[in-house]
Amino acid sequence: MIKEIHDLSKEEGKAHVIKYGRFNDFPPNWHEIDAKAYSRADYFTYGAWLSEYRQMLPPTRDKVMVAARLEFLRDGTGYAVVNDWHEQTIKYFKFGCDHQWGDPTEELKKRGIKLAMFDNASYCVKCGHLAIHDSSD
Numbered sequence: 001m002i003k004e005i006h007d008l009s010k011e012e013g014k015a016h017v018i019k020y021g022r023f024n025d026f027p028p029n030w031h032e033i034d035a036k037a038y039s040r041a042d043y044f045t046y047g048a049w050l051s052e053y054r055q056m057l058p059p060t061r062d063k064v065m066v067a068a069r070l071e072f073l074r075d076g077t078g079y080a081v082v083n084d085w086h087e088q089t090i091k092y093f094k095f096g097c098d099h100q101w102g103d104p105t106e107e108l109k110k111r112g113i114k115l116a117m118f119d120n121a122s123y124c125v126k127c128g129h130l131a132i133h134d135s136s137d
């Protein structure tokens with residue numbers, strides 16, 4: 001089930017704001033992607049764990065507000081589709097880390113994690129995200 005922002009505990013909510021900003025903030029690394037890139041989004045395979053509606057304003061206030069529902073993935077990234085009701089158009093956006101995958105060996109040692117037979121690990125050298133997938137599923 002996808003959580004909403006009000007479903008988070010007080011501590012989870014604080015951590016979320018520190019990492020992604022508040023209701024009027026764009027999340028870090030917010031950028032437009034095209035429909036082809038969106039069609040290959042991890043979102044379609046793994047789904048989102050958190051959904052949040054925002055009305056985001058650029059810090060300079062020189063552009064119009066962007067209203068969007070942000071879908072957060074477990075790897076710290078996310079996607080949003082922004083509609084223009086009057087123009088009848090949509091645009092696609094991605095936010096969060098552009099993961100740069102590196103060797104997970106040292107990170108697994110540091111965290112005291114031993115992989116099982118069919119486990120594969122991915123480690124992002126930019127944000128520290130560690131994902132372990134069971135390839136036998």
Ligand SMILES: [Zn+2]
Nearest residue numbers: 097099124127
């Ligand atoms: Zn990353």
